[in-house]
Amino acid sequence: MSYVKFGPAGRPVDYNGNANMACSYIRSIGLDAYEYQATYGVKISEKSAIELKMDSDESNVLVSMHAPYYVNLSSNKDDVVERSIQRLVQAASASEWMGAYRTVFHPGFYTTYTPEEAMERCKNSITIIQEELEAQGVNDYNLAPETTGKKSQLGSLDEIIEICSSFDYVEPTVDFAHVHARNNxxxxxxxxxxxxxxxxxxxxxxxxxxxxxxxxxxTDKGERKHHTLMEEDYGPPLEPLMEIVAENGWNITMICETPLRDRDALVMKGVYDEVLGSNI
Incomplete structure (x- = not known):
């Protein structure tokens, strides 16, 4: 039986408590997924991460982590790649502590490379990451490269599929808005x-x-800015996605990244429930 889970990217808008207790709040408002944001570095302690896992288990909320935005596994600067590798190793380790089922990351930028060269550099970096995780005894992880929104970034849908097909324990994160933006x-x-x-x-x-x-x-360069679902001038359209999700039998976690992340996640869930109800 398929399931669809909805939740916010980061701390809910109206939540003022600790991040490690956010799952019980998320469940209380009717959502069942949470993407912990390590945007500016993996700063959560092992103790707090374990507390987050306990809260998510008790609340039946599925947790994922977004690794730092500074990650660039295809950079033309070796020191940037080295730091990016360590950031992802740290993120995957913390993901294991908190029971996160995915560690989401942006693969990198093309910089001075061709897309093929950037891809090869990224793959080499992932190989090193997995070797380091094995050496550290981190076994419960799933790296999840994300489709990216700027045309200067490695991360088209085809590129993400290529990365995922090259490794075990690597599965895609599809950001539908990014696919929409980088393809005009x-x-x-x-x-x-x-x-x-x-x-x-x-x-x-x-x-x-x-x-x-x-x-x-x-813009013609791709992603510029995230907007709320109420701002109707912007796409991609929500209802057709919910129709496909209701019909295709997939198990899907949908993380809302609008400025009103938890409120709009509830809107998304409401649209899905309406579509699902009309299909019964």
Whole structure:
């Protein structure tokens, strides 16, 4: 039986407590997923991470972690790559402490490389990360490279699929807004979403997906700014995605990345419930 979970990217807007107790709050408002944000570095202690895991287990909230945004595994500077590797090792270690089922990260930028060269550099970095995690005894992890929103970034849907097909314990994070933005507003309706799911299933054999969603503003260079779901001038469209999700039988976690992350996650869940109800 398929399941669909909804939750915020980071601390809920109206929550003032500790991050390690956020899951019980998230459950209390009707959501069941939480992406812990290590945006500026992995600063959570092992003790706090274990407390977060206990809270998530008691609340039945699925936890993921977003690794630091400074990660760039394809940089043309060796010291940047080395620091990025260590940040991801730290993130995966903390993910194990908190029971996070995915460690999400942005693969990097093309910089002075061709896309093929940047890809090779990124893959070499992931190999080193996995070797280091094994050496440290970190076994319960799943690295989740994310589709990126800027055309200067490594992370098209095809590139993410290539990365994931090259390693064990590496599965995709599909940010639908990023796919939309880096491809000049390519998602117009249900068929466009269907093509994404079909590609993932055909090329990776998936029926489980970690995903992000927001309304997004973009330019000819790609992603510019996240917007709330109420701002109707921005895409991609939400309802066609919920229709596909209700029909395709996948297990999907949908993390809301709008400025109103938990409030809009509830909006997303409400649209999904309406679509699901109409299909019964």
């Amino acid at each position: 507003g390519c998602i117009k309706g249900k068929d466009d979403y269907s093509r994404i799911f079909t590609k993932l299933e055909d090329e990776l054999g998936l029926k489980t997906l970690h995903s992000h969603f927001t309304s997004i503003e973009y």
